[in-house]
Amino acid sequence: MPHNQNLHSLSVNEAPAEAESTLRDRIDYALAFLRRRYLAIGAALLLSLPVGGLYIFLTPPTYTASSTMMIETRGNRLLEQTILGDTPPDSAWIESQIGVLKSQNVASYVVKQLRLADSPDFAGPAPSLLDKALARFGRAPVEPKTEQERAGEATGAVMGGLDVRRVGQSYMLKIDFHSPNPELAAKVANTMIDAYIFDQLNAKYQANRRAGDWLQERLQTLREQASAAERAVIEFKSKNNIVTAGGALISDRQLSDINAQVASVRAQAMDVQSRLERVAAVRRAYQEDQPSSLADENVSEAMNNPIITGLRTKYLDLVNREADFSTRYGRNHIAVVNLRNQIRDLRRSIRDELGRIEETLKSEFAIAQKRRDDLEKTLASQVSQSTATNQAQVALFSLEASAQSYRKLYDSFLQRHTEAVQQQSFPITEARAISPASVVKTGPQSGRIWLLTVLAGGLAGIGFGALREILDRGFRTREQVRSVLATECLALVPRLEGHNSRRRVGAQRPGGILPAFITDRIGGRDVYISAEIWRALHNSPDSPYAQAIRTIKLTLDLNDATGKSSKIVGLTSSLPSEGKSTIAGAMAMLIAQSGGRVILVDCDVRNPSLSRALAPDAKVGLVEAISKTVAFDDAVWRDAKTGMAFLPAIIREPCGNLSELLASDAAKSFFEALREKYDYVIVDLPPLVAAIDVRATSRFVSSYVLIIEWGQTKVDAVQYALRNLPQIQENVVGAVLNKVDMAAMGRYDSYGAHYYGYGRRIAH
Secondary structure, three states, X not given: OHHHHHHHHHHHHHHHHHHHHHHHHHHHHHHHHHXXXXXXXXXXXXXXXXXXXXXXXXXXXXXXXXXXXXXXXXXXXXXXXXXXXXXXXXXXXXXXXXXXXXXXXXXXXXXXXXXXXXXXXXXXXXXXXXXXHHHHOXXXXXXXXXXXXXXXXXXXXXXXXXXXXXXXXXXXXXXXXXXXXXXXXXXXXXXXXXXXXXXXXXXXXXXXXXXXXXXXXXXXXXXXXXXXXXXXXXXXXHHOOOOEEOOEEHHHHHHHHHHHHHHHHHHHHHHHHHHHHHHHHHHHHOOOOOHHHHHHOOOHHHHHOHHHHHHHHHHHHHHHHHHHHHXXXXXXXXXXXXXXXXXXXXXXXXXXXXXXXXXXXXXXXHHHHHHHHHHHHHHHHHHHHHHHHHHHHHHHHHHHHHHHHHHHHHHHHHHHHHHHHHHHHOOOOOEXXXXXXXXXXXXXXXXXXXXXXXXXXXXXXXXXXXXXXXXXXXXXXXXXXXXXXXXXXXEEEEOOOOOOOEEEOOOOEOOEOOOOOOXXXXXXXXXXXXXXXXXXXXXXXXXXXXXXXXXHHXXXXXXXXXXXXXXXXXXXXXXXXXXXHHXXXXXXXXXXXXXXXXXXXXXXXXXXXXXXXXXXXXXXXXXHHHHOOOOHHHHOEEOOOOOOEEEOOOOOOOOOOHHHHHOOHHHHHHHHHHHHHOOEEEEEOOOOXXXXXXXHHHHOOOEEEEEEEOOOOEXXXXXXXXXXXXXXXXXXXXXXXXXXXXXXXXXXXXXXXXXXXXXHHHHO
16 A cells, blocks of 8 residues: 555656656757747848838828717607517627628718718729820720729728727727828718718618508508408308397397296296185185184285175174174074074175185186296297307307407507608607717837737748758757667767868978878878868867767777677768768777777778778779789878878779679678778778668678768658668667757757857867
């Protein structure tokens, strides 16, 4: 667990460090880019400044007229609502009004009002003297522009110089117009408000007119539809016998009346029946055998009958007298008996009278029953008819609803049409001017133009520098050599100006002739040494050039100490003219100066540039020494000052078998003999493009040093050359960047910038 925690903390700490390293690398790269390309950037800046100054000088002054307009969103309105409906304005609506202000219609109104089509500033200049002169030589004269073309150009000029923006979050719009003429700019800015108001009034008028025309057509259609719907209702009522009065159907009223009559007749019949039954009961009570119940029987018909009332009065009087006489004289007294007979006669009379009343009630009851039956039949018929009417009313309701809908639509459209006609005769607008145009000079803005000029020049310089960076595919730094070629960069060899000039070492020196101590032994075969190389190695041993050559030798010695033999060292390059021969000669001279036994062999048998430089008078060389047609001592040349031996190469015709000669056992044996005789064998090899010759030297060359011209040799060329010679690539000890501009090198390698500058001061 602690181990995992340590790993976690390590990863967390490494992440910021990696990010910081990446940022630092980017900053370093940017600074290095500026150091490398500051001349291009500075040149672009210097070139841009006259352009900016010329633009400021040639650009005429520009004036801006600003006016302010407010769009009323509420307030005084003659009509509360427009025909198209009103919605509260929002930001999108304000932006749409800005678009209207910038529209062609508004600009055309301004052009028309101010007659800008006739102004040369807007309609375009008249034909120039050059056009007139060319017309004299046969060129068709420029036809004058039509009024429509001039109006179009003026409208475009107005739209191009116009700028409208919203003031904060309010409903105020600021109108800016730019023009070289201040008075014209103010007129245009003020007229823009009038043009907008006119456009709004015209738009509303046209909209209301179109709406009124459409409403008129729609009203005619709705009128016909409403009439047809109402006609259908009337026809349906007539067809189904549906008649209304007071908002209700007559059939319903009749049904209600009949129903009330039936109820009344039924009540009347029941009342008559009840009275009839009561009269019958009373009549039965007046039978002779029921005299005791007379006092309890009472019927309204009997009580209201004057005859029965009189009879009953007499009857009651006789009953009272009969009771009194019975008490006074006894029940069998003749007077009592006479009274009793009179009472019986009165009862019979009352009964007979009640019989007549009963017959009358029976007649009334029969009449009531007959009337009830007739009304019930009429009620049943009326109920059946009402049911059919109610079923027809379902369809009638739909027809009436449709007719009402059409009528309401017609009334609504009629009201809207009236409003539209009123608004056509009195259009209103919500816009009004707040402040007239004020004119200020706004151009040319020198500060902004200079700033833009500097920025444009800087960007152009950076772009040109970036283009050069992209096109720069050459080797520039040690790190680039290591990352691309996967080998070490042994040294940075500075460029020596004028090193092609030669002097005869051992033949001449300041103050006299050098003693030719080797001339007697080898017949005067002294090599020519470049004066610059001689001064760099002999007179200035601490110069950057000498230090670089010494670094190459030290690396070879260290490789030899680790078991990698460097006795026979081949110097090659991917392309010709990269300076491999010069470095080979300088290495051999430096080794010889330090007391080592060294021989420099020119193995570039097809283009022996080293032999032409050091031994231009040689007649025999490497080929004759390998083939043993001449003795080795007769082919070798020497430097009388340092003792360096040099074996030149002489071109012979034909030279088709030179590759076979270098790959032969004789060549291998020859170089093995040189290995035994000398401490160092420096071989100047052909370029890698001569793949056959270089491959032939792999039998006797133990180590290769790749010479790359700084900034000139392309990366692709070196990679391609090494890819085609894998056996050479395996034995490459390292690469050397040759002809390095030490002053410019500091701009590519930020870490070694001070060192390179220091080395450059030492060289001087």
